[in-house]
Amino acid sequence: MPADLAVIGLGPYGLPLAQAAVAAGIPTLGYRTGPEADPLTPAEVRRMLATGFRTPAGPAELGRVRTAVICAPTPPGADGGLDLTQVEAAARTLAAHMRPHITVILESPVRPGTTEDFLRPILEQGSGLRAGRDFHLAYSPSRVDPGNRDFTPATTPKVIGGLTPACTESAATFYGRLTDKVVRARGPREAETVQLLETNFRHVNIALVNEMAVLCDDLGVDLWDVLRCAESKPFGFQAFRPGPGVGGHSVPQDLTGQAPHSLRMVELAQQVNSQMPRYVVQRAAALLNEHGKSARAARVLLLGVTYKADLADQQATPAEEIATRLMSMGAAVSYHDPHIPSWNVADRPVPRADSLYEAAADADLTILLQQHRTYDLQGLSVKAQLLLDTRGATPTGAAHRL
Numbered sequence: 001m002p003a004d005l006a007v008i009g010l011g012p013y014g015l016p017l018a019q020a021a022v023a024a025g026i027p028t029l030g031y032r033t034g035p036e037a038d039p040l041t042p043a044e045v046r047r048m049l050a051t052g053f054r055t056p057a058g059p060a061e062l063g064r065v066r067t068a069v070i071c072a073p074t075p076p077g078a079d080g081g082l083d084l085t086q087v088e089a090a091a092r093t094l095a096a097h098m099r100p101h102i103t104v105i106l107e108s109p110v111r112p113g114t115t116e117d118f119l120r121p122i123l124e125q126g127s128g129l130r131a132g133r134d135f136h137l138a139y140s141p142s143r144v145d146p147g148n149r150d151f152t153p154a155t156t157p158k159v160i161g162g163l164t165p166a167c168t169e170s171a172a173t174f175y176g177r178l179t180d181k182v183v184r185a186r187g188p189r190e191a192e193t194v195q196l197l198e199t200n201f202r203h204v205n206i207a208l209v210n211e212m213a214v215l216c217d218d219l220g221v222d223l224w225d226v227l228r229c230a231e232s233k234p235f236g237f238q239a240f241r242p243g244p245g246v247g248g249h250s251v252p253q254d255l256t257g258q259a260p261h262s263l264r265m266v267e268l269a270q271q272v273n274s275q276m277p278r279y280v281v282q283r284a285a286a287l288l289n290e291h292g293k294s295a296r297a298a299r300v301l302l303l304g305v306t307y308k309a310d311l312a313d314q315q316a317t318p319a320e321e322i323a324t325r326l327m328s329m330g331a332a333v334s335y336h337d338p339h340i341p342s343w344n345v346a347d348r349p350v351p352r353a354d355s356l357y358e359a360a361a362d363a364d365l366t367i368l369l370q371q372h373r374t375y376d377l378q379g380l381s382v383k384a385q386l387l388l389d390t391r392g393a394t395p396t397g398a399a400h401r402l
Helices: 014-023 042-050 059-064 085-095 114-127 165-175 188-219 223-230 264-274 276-290 319-328 356-362 377-383
Strands: 005-008 028-031 067-070 103-106 136-139 158-162 182-184 299-303 332-336 365-368 387-389
Touching (some): 005 014, 005 059, 014 028, 014 042, 103 165, 114 188, 136 188, 165 182, 188 223, 188 264, 264 276, 276 319, 276 387, 299 319, 319 332, 356 377, 377 387
Parallel strands (some): 005 067, 158 182, 365 387
16 A cells, blocks of 8 residues: 655654654655664554554655655754755655655755755756645654653644645645644745754753853852742743753754854854863862862763663763763773663773662762663662762752752
8 A cells, every 4th residue: 555654764853753643544654864863662663563654665655655754864064054965865866756746845954945945956856846836845843852751743733834835735734634733834944944943942041051050060059949949930931951961963053154144142052062061071070089089090980871861862962072081081981871782982882880879889970961760869879979960860969960
């Protein structure tokens, strides 16, 4: 049976979309654009395969679907912008097999104008079809939050901006099968800029609270108590939490050299957030020194080396830079993470602790980088010789907190 949907790109954006589509009863093809991190567990993939998801033997089947969604990753490029290599490859593959009346939607994070100025020409030249006349073209920012059980694709509103009103309505009809609410943007550029704003909003606010963490430490103020009190305000404030750095697949964009005006606050936020791994290492060295130990030859245990709690995804995790800096200072670094069976840093394997409590008791310093659900933080705070909590997850007074 022909599928209704083709998801092109099976990484952090594509697989969750395919999972939601299959759950909604939509027969779905999944087509890989390259090596991509798998955000789903093997059990979740098996359930998808048993209920309407399959991967085609070749790209020809892409031309038989009603809707094709491009979810290829767009990692940072050498010029500081986004690398559209996999988006281009996905578009050329799809264009070679497109038929009239198909709806093509781009979900990959891109800068404003990409759908019209980059994707559209590739699809039209490769297919001989015209967007807005022979096929529908739209952009919809991905709003996947891996591991979030409260906001799923079904309960998260979907923004859609089509090349024409008919394109928007065609995309809205598709997404209406997946989500409770569809929000129509004026066009693809507006929808692309929604993604830009949402991503940058997160990074700017994390940068602000990261700077507050440094300030509060200098002032001897309990940042976590400040946040607890501030978030009681029912208007004009949204709580963000500091951390050892910002990871994940959503890359902040300041559009330097790509727009008449760069986003200076975003550029500054990137600078602030990129300094947090170094700050964590400085705090670690200071703690060791206060307890009569040097970072050189100190046994340091890193807990949670993924970019987000309860996931196996290590995309842009700050743990790698933290480990590298500690090793360069002469520290003996080990790690514990229930989701990561082995870990290499700078092409060197990092020893993995089998027993969390024994490793924490043996280490001169334990650094909590990620708050996995399986961690008993109360017990950990008792066992660890010295504990630095970068997530504010331990009980008050049980550890040194960022």
